[in-house]
Amino acid sequence: MSPGTINSTPDAVDFLIEQHGRIRQLFLETAQASDVEERERKFFELRRLLAVHETAEEEIVHPRARREIGDGPAIVDARLEEEKKAKKQLAELEAIDIDSVEFEVKLDGLRRAVLAHAEHEESEEFTRLHQELDADALARMRSTVELAEAMAPTRPHPGVESATANALVGPFAAMMDRAKDMITKPRH
Known part of the structure; x- marks a missing residue:
C-alpha cells in the first residue's frame, strides 16, 4: 500500500490518522516477519511511509497548525523535535543488520517513539485543526498533502524538519532517495 492509496476520506486530518494506523x-x-526477506520488505515500506508522511506534515500540516490553532507554534515545535529524534533513530536503524537482535530492540524503540508522536499529533494538533477548518479546507489540504508525499524524500533526513528546509533540500533528497530505493528495493 502506498501513502496515496488510503481513499476513505477527503479530509486531510482523517487521511493522516489512517496513515498512522498503517504505520x-x-x-x-x-517485527513479526517470518524471515529476513519479509522483514526487509516490510521495513522498506515502513521507512518509506514514515518519510513521506512526516515530510507532508512538515510542509503542509504543521505550518497550517501554527497559523490556525491557539498555542500552534509551541505544539508544532514539540512535534518537530519528536520528528527529528525519530528520523535519527530511523537513520540509525537503516545501518543495522536487519536480522540482528539490535535491529529488533531499536525497531521497538522507534515504534514507541513514533506511536507516542502520532498520539500527540492526533490529540494536540489534528483534533484542533478539525475544529478550526471547514470540510472544504480539509479537502484542499488533503490534496496538498498527497502532492507533498508524491514529491517527498523516501528516507529519513534528520535536521530537515521545516517547510523551508524541505523546500530547499527535499527535491534533491527525494530524487536521490528514489534512485537508492530502485537499487536497494527488496526483491519480492
Whole structure:
C-alpha cells in the first residue's frame, strides 16, 4: 500500500490518522516477519511511509497548525523535535543488520517513539485543526498533502524538519532517495 492509496476520506486530518494506523500495522508486520526477506520488505515500506508522511506534515500540516490553532507554534515545535529524534533513530536503524537482535530492540524503540508522536499529533494538533477548518479546507489540504508525499524524500533526513528546509533540500533528497530505493528495493 502506498501513502496515496488510503481513499476513505477527503479530509486531510482523517487521511493522516489512517496513515498512522498503517504505520502501526507496518511496525507490527516488520517485527513479526517470518524471515529476513519479509522483514526487509516490510521495513522498506515502513521507512518509506514514515518519510513521506512526516515530510507532508512538515510542509503542509504543521505550518497550517501554527497559523490556525491557539498555542500552534509551541505544539508544532514539540512535534518537530519528536520528528527529528525519530528520523535519527530511523537513520540509525537503516545501518543495522536487519536480522540482528539490535535491529529488533531499536525497531521497538522507534515504534514507541513514533506511536507516542502520532498520539500527540492526533490529540494536540489534528483534533484542533478539525475544529478550526471547514470540510472544504480539509479537502484542499488533503490534496496538498498527497502532492507533498508524491514529491517527498523516501528516507529519513534528520535536521530537515521545516517547510523551508524541505523546500530547499527535499527535491534533491527525494530524487536521490528514489534512485537508492530502485537499487536497494527488496526483491519480492
